[in-house]
Amino acid sequence: MREAGVDARKKRILQAIIEDYVLTAMPVGSRTISRKYETSLSSATIRNEMSDLEEMGYLAQPHVSAGRVPSHKAYRLYVDGLLQQEVAADEGAKAFFTDQIRPTEDVATAAAQALAELTRYTAVVMMPKQLELRVSCLQLVPMPKGAALLVIVTDTGAIRDTVIRVSERLDSDALFSISRLLTERLAGRTLQEVQEMLGAYARMNGPDARVLEGIASLAAQMEKQSAQDTVIVAGSHNILNYPEYSDVEKARAFLTALEAKEKLTHLLSHHDAPFMVHIGSESSIADMQDCAIVTAGFPVGRGHRGAVGVIGPSRMPYDKVLSALGAASHVLGELLGE
Amino acid sequence: MREAGVDARKKRILQAIIEDYVLTAMPVGSRTISRKYETSLSSATIRNEMSDLEEMGYLAQPHVSAGRVPSHKAYRLYVDGLLQQEVAADEGAKAFFTDQIRPTEDVATAAAQALAELTRYTAVVMMPKQLELRVSCLQLVPMPKGAALLVIVTDTGAIRDTVIRVSERLDSDALFSISRLLTERLAGRTLQEVQEMLGAYARMNGPDARVLEGIASLAAQMEKQSAQDTVIVAGSHNILNYPEYSDVEKARAFLTALEAKEKLTHLLSHHDAPFMVHIGSESSIADMQDCAIVTAGFPVGRGHRGAVGVIGPSRMPYDKVLSALGAASHVLGELLGE
DNA sequence: TGTTAGCACTCTCACTCGTTGAGTGCTAAC
DNA sequence: GTTAGCACTCAACGAGTGAGAGTGCTAACA
Numbered sequence: 001m002r003e004a005g006v007d008a009r010k011k012r013i014l015q016a017i018i019e020d021y022v023l024t025a026m027p028v029g030s031r032t033i034s035r036k037y038e039t040s041l042s043s044a045t046i047r048n049e050m051s052d053l054e055e056m057g058y059l060a061q062p063h064v065s066a067g068r069v070p071s072h073k074a075y076r077l078y079v080d081g082l083l084q085q086e087v088a089a090d091e092g093a094k095a096f097f098t099d100q101i102r103p104t105e106d107v108a109t110a111a112a113q114a115l116a117e118l119t120r121y122t123a124v125v126m127m128p129k130q131l132e133l134r135v136s137c138l139q140l141v142p143m144p145k146g147a148a149l150l151v152i153v154t155d156t157g158a159i160r161d162t163v164i165r166v167s168e169r170l171d172s173d174a175l176f177s178i179s180r181l182l183t184e185r186l187a188g189r190t191l192q193e194v195q196e197m198l199g200a201y202a203r204m205n206g207p208d209a210r211v212l213e214g215i216a217s218l219a220a221q222m223e224k225q226s227a228q229d230t231v232i233v234a235g236s237h238n239i240l241n242y243p244e245y246s247d248v249e250k251a252r253a254f255l256t257a258l259e260a261k262e263k264l265t266h267l268l269s270h271h272d273a274p275f276m277v278h279i280g281s282e283s284s285i286a287d288m289q290d291c292a293i294v295t296a297g298f299p300v301g302r303g304h305r306g307a308v309g310v311i312g313p314s315r316m317p318y319d320k321v322l323s324a325l326g327a328a329s330h331v332l333g334e335l336l337g338e
Numbered sequence: 339m340r341e342a343g344v345d346a347r348k349k350r351i352l353q354a355i356i357e358d359y360v361l362t363a364m365p366v367g368s369r370t371i372s373r374k375y376e377t378s379l380s381s382a383t384i385r386n387e388m389s390d391l392e393e394m395g396y397l398a399q400p401h402v403s404a405g406r407v408p409s410h411k412a413y414r415l416y417v418d419g420l421l422q423q424e425v426a427a428d429e430g431a432k433a434f435f436t437d438q439i440r441p442t443e444d445v446a447t448a449a450a451q452a453l454a455e456l457t458r459y460t461a462v463v464m465m466p467k468q469l470e471l472r473v474s475c476l477q478l479v480p481m482p483k484g485a486a487l488l489v490i491v492t493d494t495g496a497i498r499d500t501v502i503r504v505s506e507r508l509d510s511d512a513l514f515s516i517s518r519l520l521t522e523r524l525a526g527r528t529l530q531e532v533q534e535m536l537g538a539y540a541r542m543n544g545p546d547a548r549v550l551e552g553i554a555s556l557a558a559q560m561e562k563q564s565a566q567d568t569v570i571v572a573g574s575h576n577i578l579n580y581p582e583y584s585d586v587e588k589a590r591a592f593l594t595a596l597e598a599k600e601k602l603t604h605l606l607s608h609h610d611a612p613f614m615v616h617i618g619s620e621s622s623i624a625d626m627q628d629c630a631i632v633t634a635g636f637p638v639g640r641g642h643r644g645a646v647g648v649i650g651p652s653r654m655p656y657d658k659v660l661s662a663l664g665a666a667s668h669v670l671g672e673l674l675g676e
Numbered sequence: 677t678g679t680t681a682g683c684a685c686t687c688t689c690a691c692t693c694g695t696t697g698a699g700t701g702c703t704a705a706c
Numbered sequence: 707g708t709t710a711g712c713a714c715t716c717a718a719c720g721a722g723t724g725a726g727a728g729t730g731c732t733a734a735c736a
Binding site: 143155163 | 495
Binding site for chain 3: 380400403404
């Protein structure tokens with residue numbers, strides 16, 4: 001019993017099995033390997049090797065007379081190999097993302113959509129929570145019929161707006177004065193402080209109460225939104241393209257699982273390495289036991305990090321997905337980092 | 339051969355079949371009707387009636403020893419009956435929508451999501467194109483690091499914004515002066531005119547060129563967006579809940595068809611009656627031949643009308659869907675009408 | 677003339693039973 | 707250590723069968 005670990009030939013065979021299985025989604029037989037990949041070895045030899053690999057837990061047989069299917073452990077070995085190499089940033093993909101993601105739009109949504117389109121899998125983008133956001137500017141823009149658009153800009157460049165009602169008498173100059181006054185008093189304050197201060201201002205005979213209320217509620221909403229990581233999902237029904245999900249029940253379970261974003265957030269928030277790969281049960285999301293989740297982090301300023309990911313069947317061309325993610329995270333980092 | 343049309347009893351039986359089929363999705367047998375709906379008649383009698391109804395094209399048999407399934411013609415008759423009555427506005431649904439749709443958010447998206455959640459079908463909302471939009475206000479809001487948020491408000495209350503770069507020297511007062519100057523000159527102009535005028539202003543030594551460019555591009559984008567009907571889809575994968583789509587291929591075809599929005603737009607744009615129902619092939623969307631599309635119109639001001647709709651299998655509780663749509667269109671009309 | 681009971685008939689569905697083919701494990705020879 | 711050969715296993719497929727659901731038709735009844 002001195003069978004060593006996985007020697008070079010076993011590794012080659014394992015890789016060949018993975019690649020064939022990724023391509024075809026069918027159990028791979030020894031004859032296939034001997035003819036398409038390791039032409040110098042007979043199927044019998046491959047058979048012996050496969051038998052060893054199975055015993056070591058890298059392969060599984062759906063049933064005795066079927067070929068072999070890679071186990072999660074096999075993917076893990078394969079992916080760890082990939083991750084040790086430099087992940088090549090795919091220039092084509094980078095160009096694609098640069099093209100699709102307009103800095104003036106909602107970058108996260110655009111990125112998720114572009115990534116889903118490119119990989120034909122489900123894509124997710126996580127934007128981290130930003131605590132202690134400080135107001136940088138606050139402005140009222142006149143609108144028809146006694147309404148005004150209240151815009152709050154934070155020091156990180158986040159923008160939020162809402163329509164509020166104001167007195168019909170306030171013209172654009174008056175609104176500007178109010179905006180200036182409010183910006184003067186509130187600039188540099190955290191959203192939390194802004195809400196607290198508004199109570200005191202209610203007694204001030206400056207802006208009318210509806211303006212103050214509007215600010216308070218928008219500040220509250222902003223704080224709530226920014227105080228938690230948000231996840232954006234795109235291309236969720238790409239999953240239907242894969243035979244793993246040709247069963248509607250499974251597909252539905254998957255899509256439902258995507259809607260419970262807490263688990264996803266959790267997964268994407270703890271992102272210490274540049275790339276991470278969760279295979280099968282490693283992700284701890286039930287209904288995604290047959291999936292792999294590949295993610296990449298990117299900086300969003302102030303030392304915070306967001307993450308972008310691809311979710312698909314464990315049978316996935318990890319090399320391609322990794323380089324697409326590399327490109328996506330690169331482009332996002334450039335847009336959102338300091 | 340003087341069999342008259344559909345007499346009252348035939349209508350009752352047809353309705354019973356439709357209602358049972360909507361509930362169970364299984365072909366309905368004569369015995370079921372005789373026991374659950376028309377208890378005073380024997381199954382044999384029902385059988386004779388069903389045979390007549392089949393001959394008239396209202397029923398079909400999947401195979402000879404299965405029960406009957408309503409044809410599109412049957413749904414049409416049934417729905418026309420419903421439409422002649424006043425569609426009862428479901429107060430519960432109305433409350434639900436009022437609750438879910440915040441006037442300060444993107445109303446169309448919120449409405450689509452709420453409707454999808456309520457009906458458990460796919461929901462669509464169409465916002466009509468608005469030609470000749472006129473600028474009502476234009477304002478630059480200061481942002482950190484030599485950026486500014488350009489906000490354009492139209493006379494209809496539509497808001498669009500984009501981040502542009504401006505000279506670092508411009509403080510909030512300077513930006514306000516520019517805003518005031520620009521609003522003065524551009525207010526009341528159509529988006530088209532604004533773009534044309536900006537060429538002339540390029541020679542003006544007021545605001546810097548990047549501001550003018552920003553305005554031009556935002557105006558162009560606004561014009562493009564407002565010049566075509568837009569459709570928002572929500573709850574697209576609710577379709578997986580129905581046995582009609584337990585085949586993944588069908589589900590995928592449906593979801594793909596939803597992505598080609600032109601057909602949907604076309605359908606929703608020609609909305610003359612308060613309610614419309616397209617059953618099966620009436621919608622002229624391939625891949626939705628087994629679907630029904632139920633829509634309701636609502637006013638969005640200036641005589642324009644939007645539409646909100648539900649897409650699901652033809653086997654659909656039309657009464658419930660109609661009253662949900664009634665509630666949705668009512669709430670939308672109140673928010674968006676004059 | 678409309679309604680009903682009864683019965684033969686049809687067709688799907690679920691199950692079983694060979695047959696086929698792919699792929700393996702083992703053995704013996706190289 | 708590698709390979710050819712062979713027996714073995716098991717899923718997939720098709721054919722055959724019985725049960726059950728539902729119909730159409732006929733004849734009797736009110």
